Amino acid sequence: MTHLETVKSCCGCLACPVRSRSDWSTLPQREAMVIDRMKRPRRLPAGAVLFAQGRPNTGVYCIRRGLVGLRMTHENGTDALVGLGWAGQTLGARAFLRNSEHRTTAIALIETEVCTIERRDALRLTVEAPTAHMALVGRCLAAMDEAQAGLLENAALSNRHRLSILLLRLAYSGLPQVVAPLASGGVALSLPIARGDLAGMLGVQPETLSRIIARLRQEGLLRLRGRVIELPSLRALAGEAGLPDPLPMPGLARRTAAAGPGLAAGS
Amino acid sequence: MTHLETVKSCCGCLACPVRSRSDWSTLPQREAMVIDRMKRPRRLPAGAVLFAQGRPNTGVYCIRRGLVGLRMTHENGTDALVGLGWAGQTLGARAFLRNSEHRTTAIALIETEVCTIERRDALRLTVEAPTAHMALVGRCLAAMDEAQAGLLENAALSNRHRLSILLLRLAYSGLPQVVAPLASGGVALSLPIARGDLAGMLGVQPETLSRIIARLRQEGLLRLRGRVIELPSLRALAGEAGLPDPLPMPGLARRTAAAGPGLAAGS
DNA sequence: CGGAGCGTTGAATTTCGTCAATGCTTGTGG
DNA sequence: CCACAAGCATTGACGAAATTCAACGCTCCG
Numbered sequence: 001m002t003h004l005e006t007v008k009s010c011c012g013c014l015a016c017p018v019r020s021r022s023d024w025s026t027l028p029q030r031e032a033m034v035i036d037r038m039k040r041p042r043r044l045p046a047g048a049v050l051f052a053q054g055r056p057n058t059g060v061y062c063i064r065r066g067l068v069g070l071r072m073t074h075e076n077g078t079d080a081l082v083g084l085g086w087a088g089q090t091l092g093a094r095a096f097l098r099n100s101e102h103r104t105t106a107i108a109l110i111e112t113e114v115c116t117i118e119r120r121d122a123l124r125l126t127v128e129a130p131t132a133h134m135a136l137v138g139r140c141l142a143a144m145d146e147a148q149a150g151l152l153e154n155a156a157l158s159n160r161h162r163l164s165i166l167l168l169r170l171a172y173s174g175l176p177q178v179v180a181p182l183a184s185g186g187v188a189l190s191l192p193i194a195r196g197d198l199a200g201m202l203g204v205q206p207e208t209l210s211r212i213i214a215r216l217r218q219e220g221l222l223r224l225r226g227r228v229i230e231l232p233s234l235r236a237l238a239g240e241a242g243l244p245d246p247l248p249m250p251g252l253a254r255r256t257a258a259a260g261p262g263l264a265a266g267s
Numbered sequence: 268m269t270h271l272e273t274v275k276s277c278c279g280c281l282a283c284p285v286r287s288r289s290d291w292s293t294l295p296q297r298e299a300m301v302i303d304r305m306k307r308p309r310r311l312p313a314g315a316v317l318f319a320q321g322r323p324n325t326g327v328y329c330i331r332r333g334l335v336g337l338r339m340t341h342e343n344g345t346d347a348l349v350g351l352g353w354a355g356q357t358l359g360a361r362a363f364l365r366n367s368e369h370r371t372t373a374i375a376l377i378e379t380e381v382c383t384i385e386r387r388d389a390l391r392l393t394v395e396a397p398t399a400h401m402a403l404v405g406r407c408l409a410a411m412d413e414a415q416a417g418l419l420e421n422a423a424l425s426n427r428h429r430l431s432i433l434l435l436r437l438a439y440s441g442l443p444q445v446v447a448p449l450a451s452g453g454v455a456l457s458l459p460i461a462r463g464d465l466a467g468m469l470g471v472q473p474e475t476l477s478r479i480i481a482r483l484r485q486e487g488l489l490r491l492r493g494r495v496i497e498l499p500s501l502r503a504l505a506g507e508a509g510l511p512d513p514l515p516m517p518g519l520a521r522r523t524a525a526a527g528p529g530l531a532a533g534s
Numbered sequence: 535c536g537g538a539g540c541g542t543t544g545a546a547t548t549t550c551g552t553c554a555a556t557g558c559t560t561g562t563g564g
Numbered sequence: 565c566c567a568c569a570a571g572c573a574t575t576g577a578c579g580a581a582a583t584t585c586a587a588c589g590c591t592c593c594g
Binding site for chain 1: 540541542543
């Protein structure tokens with residue numbers, strides 16, 4: 001049994017380290033095994049491009065470990081980080097379902113492992129694993145809800161608040177390459193993204209971000225040592241962010257209402 | 268034949284005034300007739316609420332004529348207009364597909380006609396009109412792409428630019444209650460939304476919006492008479508917006524890549 | 535050692551938010 | 565029909581915040 005688990009943990013969906021919180025966590029075992037045979041695990045070094053904006057879709061990608069940045073280039077030439085792909089999330093599903101080009105460029109921000117399901121295999125999911133196909137759709141719909149909420153967040157919250165929220169999300173991500181516990185009870189974050197990109201996610205200039213960070217530091221909410229940001233008290237930061245203690249974690253947490261009857265009947 | 272057309276044009280999907288540019292434009296005739304029997308047309312006066320945030324989904328709504336505002340309330344109490352529903356678009360699809368609460372409140376901004384498909388009827392679509400069900404999903408995926416593009420637009424463009432783009436979208440909407448051609452070649456817009464809401468869509472205060480408008484007026488890009496905004500030259504405004512001449516119209520235009528093989532196989 | 539890239543800091547400018555006051559439009563009641 | 569109140573829209577003034585331009589420190593790497 002122990003041996004079997006070991007084998008599974010290195011190559012099986014059923015024992016994937018992020019299975020419990022992945023987009024596929026609700027799949028019946030039979031369908032999970034179908035995907036298990038389709039998927040091809042791959043290791044990406046930091047900086048590797050998973051797919052590029054404007055290129056045709058070639059499959060879907062499930063992040064087993066690591067962190068992926070989603071970058072988008074505007075017609076006017078400027079580009080910005082528009083989202084993060086956490087472990088457990090599936091990327092490329094929208095382009096796959098629409099059979100369209102990728103709208104974003106996905107780049108591994110740290111060393112990352114992804115499981116690839118080739119397009120021709122994923123197409124067979126609809127007959128061999130209908131629940132999995134529905135899960136893909138449900139995932140996109142959930143992402144849409146999050147995007148819309150983010151839109152409001154942009155309009156309603158200050159840059160300070162949004163930075164605090166972003167740091168808290170990283171702190172709660174549990175990424176071993178990013179988050180390290182601190183003796184004092186807080187955490188130390190090794191930011192996997194450059195300042196300029198961090199600024200872009202908030203929609204501000206790098207200098208402005210630097211000043212916001214400096215102010216938070218003066219107030220004791222964070223300490224700064226090179227590329228490492230230490231958060232002495234997550235609670236204090238959450239309070240500053242204007243949020244209640246439990247932090248909503250997009251993509252990972254509550255998967256309760258996903259794939260309701262409307263979809264279930266569609267299988 | 269003429270008689271038949273007349274009848275259809277008042278109550279049939281096949282001859283719906285917005286069919287050619289609606290979310291359902293690609294449906295085969297047989298399925299369009301199925302929906303035709305399900306739908307119930309309804310007239311909404313300006314200000315009427317189509318559905319409310321937090322309420323359970325009761326069906327999907329196709330906008331036959333008019334304009335609908337999508338409003339969202341943040342936890343901190345502030346609320347803002349987060350989107351517009353144009354004629355031809357289908358609203359409530361995401362809540363229906365996820366069988367979840369509505370995340371937004373939909374309010375008719377001008378006199379509007381919608382066709383309602385009750386939830387119990389829409390559920391039957393998956394067997395009686397699978398293409399239609401797929402179209403619903405495709406619509407949501409397309410909306411997601413737009414939302415993501417809007418996210419980048421927020422970060423990369425100035426408020427001036429975004430206001431220009433918003434005005435141009437209204438100008439190109441072709442809504443008879445909103446857009447009137449001008450002898451000089453431009454158009455006159457009777458804004459269906461209050462200044463405060465317009466400001467909220469851009470993420471600024473009403474006073475700031477007023478000043479942006481004042482500046483555009485001083486530069487001759489628009490004229491202002493009460494609630495009517497006259498745009499003497501759409502081309503000049505498009506140039507100011509930093510866009511090439513053809514304006515991308517979210518939701519209405521090109522429906523080319525929607526519902527690709529990934530979805531087609533899912534029926 | 536020196537250059538390149540990244541990050542921070544400073545100063546000047548522009549923009550935005552806030553508070554307050556003033557028009558303008560609308561609808562109501564006399 | 566007019567006066568009046570209420571709500572929306574604009575303008576002004578001031579402080580706060582963001583952008584821009586510039587300079588400097590730091591680290592990495594050839």
